[in-house]
Each structure stands twice: as C-alpha cells, then as structure tokens.
Amino acid sequence: MTARLATMVALALMAGAATVPVSSRQPAAAPAAPAIDPKEMAVVEKLRAMFLEKAKGDQAAKAYTVTLPNTTASYGMAPIPAGSFEMGSADPKAPADQKPTRTVTLDAFWMMTTEVNWDAYLMFMFADQASEKTNPDALVDGLSRPTAPHLEMSFGRGNAGFPAISMTAHAANKYAQWLSARTGEYYRVPTEAEWEYACRAGGAPAVEEAQLADVAWYQKNSPTGEFTDGTYHKLGTKKPNAWGLHDMLGNVMEWTSDQYAPYPAAAATNPWVKPTTSYPIAVRGGSWNDAATRVNCTVRYKSDAVWKERDPQLPTSVWYMTDAEWLGFRLVRPSKVPSAEEMYRAWNNGVEVDPY
C-alpha cells in the first residue's frame, strides 16, 4: 500500500486547511475514565520506585544519550528549561484554533532530540529483537505490546535511522510505558504546551520559508527518485533548534497527549487537556507531506479515525494507523517523577475506541 497519500493530498486545501482527511464522523464517546485497575497500578508503583531510585543519581540538567539495555538502539535527550511562553499564534492570519494566545508556565523536562526511530520502536513491537527473550524481565514481560501488524509498516520507506510511523495514540502511550520499564526513566507523550514550548526553543514560532529546508523535511524537499510524492528522511539530518531538537518541524508530525479542543484564554501552569474521547487528539509539527505554511510551531492537526480505516485487522487492532505514513511521535521525561496515578493516567490516555 503506497500512494494512499493521493487521498490525503486530493482534499481541497483551503487556506490553513490540513493536508489530512477531514472526517464528517462524530467522535465516539470514550468510556468514562476507566477505574484504576489495581493489578496494573501495582506494576506502575513498582516502576515508579525504580524511577525514583535512578533519578537520585541525576546530574544537573544536561543532554545525554540513552542506549536501550542489551541492544544497539539509542536516542538523544535534551534538557528543556522551566519557563513561561505565549502559547498559540498572535498572527491575525493564523487559523482560529491557534487563538487566543495565553501565558503558559512549564516545569523543566527532557525531550528526545529526534522522533522515535524504527530501531527502538520495532523492539517494542518484537520482543525478540529487543533481546527480551534472552534477558527476561518480569516487569517488562507483563506490559501491553502491539499485536503483530498485517502489513510491512514502513511501507518500504526505510527502517534503521528513520522515524517510526503509523502508530495510534494508544500505541505511543504504551511505547512510553515500555521504554520507561526498559530504561528506568519515566517517559510519556508531551502535552501540546510542552511540545510547542520545546519547538519554539525561546524563539519565533515559525521559520521563514527560505530557511525552512535547513531545518525541516516538508512537501517541497522530501520527494526522492523513488518516492516522487515525498517521504520521511533519516532522523537528525537537518539543523536542530536552539535547544538541540531535530525534526520538530516536518519529517513526521507528532502525537501529543491533549484532546484537540479550543484554547482557553486563562494563563495556566503545566496544562494537560486530558482527552475524554479517543478522537480528535492534537498532533503537531507537520510532516514531509505538508506545505510550508502548515509546518511551524503553532499549527495544530487533529487525529481522525479515518487514519486507521485501512488496517486489515480493524476493528480488533488498536495499534496501527495504516493510512498515516506521516505520523510519528517523540517522548518527554519530566524532571520530577510524578505520582503513580499520574503515570497511570498518562500511559492509559485516550483509550482507543473506534467510531469507525
């Protein structure tokens, strides 16, 4: 399955319209926040004890590299300082969903310097690639993992060093839990506020188009001889932003943990718009498939069940978005280890329901 992008691009591009399909379907009401499952909570408590132990040895906030134990897969982490910023767009021409602007204050965190790569994500999908059969760990063993895909999920676009794509929000959350268990550090999907703050890196929310190709893979510069409609590219091959983050703009758009909802006007500290329905969830940054005007720090995309409509194992699978070959994610690590309940909520955020 390859040129499904035709579908995406074929949609009329009104000013500021997303290059992703817009569904007329109503989002399904997700079940009320599930009662905490005591068995799973016990696992979270155990993990938290491990994180606290490991966090004792933390140096001052600085960049570092993580290699997944017993594997060669690695990724970089960059420190994001605590601070305040004006979230949203003050540009009168900007789409209404980026308004009003408001002051948001955030605690410090670390953020992955690139999107999650296939090297690590495939280990989440396949335990044997992660050496977990030879180094069993009861905590890791009990975690939720994707069902095997029915398709080759890179769609021929490349694996090693390339961004992982086409996972549901649920899959991104469960990856965060798995990675936390594997590394002893607490990871989760960023909120919209954290994502935008890190993307701006203390600077302007957008890059002039003349300079965009220096930092981003987007519609204009992503085509190759083979993928004439564009494709994702190796991670970290474009210049990083001021805080050392690559590919925040373009390459693949990135999941956040917030419901896609109108912005409130009031200032906020560490806001998290917890989803009450599975769709739409806010997705950020634009991708290799998006025009320059849709690749900046403030533009908001919203997830849609239509992204997974062609998974041959719908409706039993909750892991794959087979039509979203431009969708990925990166994770953050808060500087303070939160309560077990907060971790539980983050890892079980936006339970997948198909209004499909």
Next chain:
Amino acid sequence: MPVEALSFVDTDAMSTPAFPLSTQLKTMTTSSNNVPSSSERRDFLKKSGVAAGAAAAAGFPSIISAQSVTNSLKVGLVGAGGRGSGAAAQALSADKNTVLTAVADIDQAIVSRAVTRLSGSQKFGTQVKVDNALFGLDAYDKVINSGVDVVLLASPPGFRPAHLKAAVDAGKHIFCEKPAATDAPGIRSVMESQKAAQAKNIALVCGFCWRYNNMISAAIEQVHGGALGRLVAHYSTYYTNPVKPMPPESARPAGMGDVEWQVRNWYNFVWLSGDSLVEQAVHNADKIMWVMKDQPPASCVSVGGRSVPANGGNIYDHFEANFVYPNGYRVFLANRQSTGCFNGTLDYVMGTEGTLFLGKGKPRIETPDGKIKWQWEGEEYDMYQKEHDVLFASIRSGKPKNDDLNLATSSLLAIMGRDAAYSGQEVTWEQAMNSTVSLLPTQMDMSAKFEAPGLAIPGRTKVS
C-alpha cells in the same frame, strides 16, 4: 457434518491431472510482449478433470436467482481474529442492508472480542445481531447452516478447503480469504468448490486484494498493454517482520492437546498456515500470476530456511523461489519474516523497454535510461472494502461474481515455491498440482495427539 469430515482430503492420485498443462506449456506461444495472449488463457475449470456432480444435489438458497436481491442479507463469519473481524466490518459497510448474525472461532473469548468491537462501531454497530456465537472446530459448519446468506471465511488456511466446500455445498455466497489451502489436495478441493460455485451461481470473491486495488490494476494494465516491451523478469519481495512468533513449549497450558496448541499458534505450523511464503507472500505470488495473465510457470527451484529457533513450530522464516516460464521469462520471489533486517514489499517487473516499480511511493514505469514513462496519479481505493462492495453489489444485481479463479492457482504457485525449498528439488507445475501429500491431521479434534513434522530438510524432505 461431523468433525471427521475435515479429513476430506482425497489422497488418491487423480487419474487425470486437473491441469494437463505439460504439452501446452511446451508449445505456449506469447504475444509480442511475452505475456500470454488472451486467446490462450485457459479456463481452468473447463480444463479441470474434476466432476461437479455434487453441485446439483445441494440446496439453492432462495436469494440465488437471476433476479436482483433486495432483502436483508444475513452474514456469517468463520474465523473472528484480526482479519476476520476486519472482513466483517467491510461486509457490513458494503451494504447497509446486511446483518451479522453468526460468528465462529475456536474460542469463546475470540468470538466475544470480535462481536464487542464490531457492535461498538458507529458506522455499522446496529447491523451486528449475533444470535449464533459458536466456538470449536466444527463451529464453521453450524455458522454456515444457521440460515445465513453470505459467509466470510477467514480461518487459518489449512481449514479453508473444508470450510469452502461446506459453504458451497450449502449454497451460500462466499468471501474467502487467501491463501486457498496449504497443500495440493486442498488446492484441488478448492478448485472443485470453485467449479461447483459457478455451476450453482454462487458468488465467490477471494481475498487477493491487490486485484481490487485500482492503483495496482492500472500498473498491471500498463504491462499487459506492452509498456515494458518484451517481458524479461519479475523480482518480487515481501521482506517484513515476524507475524505471530511461536511461544515456548513451557507456555503451553497443562493438558492442552496437540491440535489445540497448534491451532492457537497456527502461523507456526505448515499444515495450518502453509508457511510464510504461502500465507503472506502469496500476495506476491498473485501479482506474479496476474502479470502473466494467470498462466503458470513450467518449474521452480527454491532455497529457504530458518534463522532463529522454531520453538516447536515447523515453518521457515525466509524463502527465495525462482520460477521459469516456458518462454524463458524468469520470476524471483523472495520473502523474509525477521526482525532488524531490510524491509520492503516490492515488485520490479522488467522488460526490454522499461521496468515497473511497485511498493515505493506511486507505481511507475521507467525507461531503460531512467526516465519516467508512466506514473500512477489518482486516488487509491480501499481495496479491502472494494472486495466486499463488489461481492455484495454482485449478489444484489442477481449476477453473483465467481470468477476469482486465481484463488487456487496463485495459492498453488506459492505452495510450489515452498515445496521446491523444502525438498531441495526442482518442482514442475504438474508435480505441484498433483502432489498427494496431505499435511492435515487425520483426527481433527482439539484434544487429538498430532506431532507436527520437524522443519523440512532440503534434499531429504519429500513433497510429492
């Protein structure tokens, strides 16, 4: 039908091969571009030596007639895993006047999960009215005979011939997933069922979904139209990750019978899945046959093996099958199900005047000097949905579609490739077609003892 009927396979050598192709192969002529010309396309069923005497005896349901069908159609699902529930979703989306009334699988939990998920759909949840949730190895027969009009067959492939036969015998319209079978006796049974379905005017649409994909269809039409000049070779890959890895024997619950343990881990047993080449890369086999207008190759030599322990399963995790056609056209089909390797589902069809590229971005044809000669533009169908749209529209119009004859032949091409690897021998199409080796247990019940043979050893394993 009693469970024993599953050992339906007639292992007597057929006195006349279903496809006496040898003489025709030697004299096969092709049009100028090396693709068999249309006039030479054999009607496989007409050539088949199989009698369809049983066809006339079985009941014809009331909805089968030359009239268009307007009543509500009851749908039964056999095999409620990922693909089966997906097929049910597509059937219910294809036609608003359908109702899912019966579901079968080996296990109540699997049935419940599928029904819960399907019922929860905003799109078609109200069409899910399952009053027959059945489980067990004989549940397929109960679903087929529960008063449904259409059955969706999505069990592990080893069961397919028996399920298809039961559905045709009962006069039901059918969506049948790929592959058709895991061994030659199964393929021959499927051919008989296809013939009977045509005789009874039953719809039979199969799960070779690429044929229902407008983008790939447009590319193959270019090939058939001569865009590549004279065809020289086809290199086709399905390099991907493992599908359902085998758990260790220690994970087997105490007292679970061999057959049940194997069915629960069906992907890892040749009798159930047919192996990776037959279960998954069979889509490539179908593209290969499609390019050649469903003409079979003359023979095949393959290599295959396993790079990680099989944990008691007996499938390989990689193959490369090399087919040769009577006119010298060569086809290379390679697949792999391993982690951490190069991945891609790719096709390169090479001719004297161009190469067709499938699987990376938009299908395109390049000239020998690298210029794009043709490229797909347009909106791609949802092929999984299209199959069901076509099936149900054909039932409604009173002209049931039952010409997906590639169900059996494309599956056999993959079996041929597998058997050439297992045996280490050159295998001809006739040998593949006429093999009497049946892989299925004779006693088909969950608690039965059935020691699956070990991994095939090239040079020692016999396949015919």
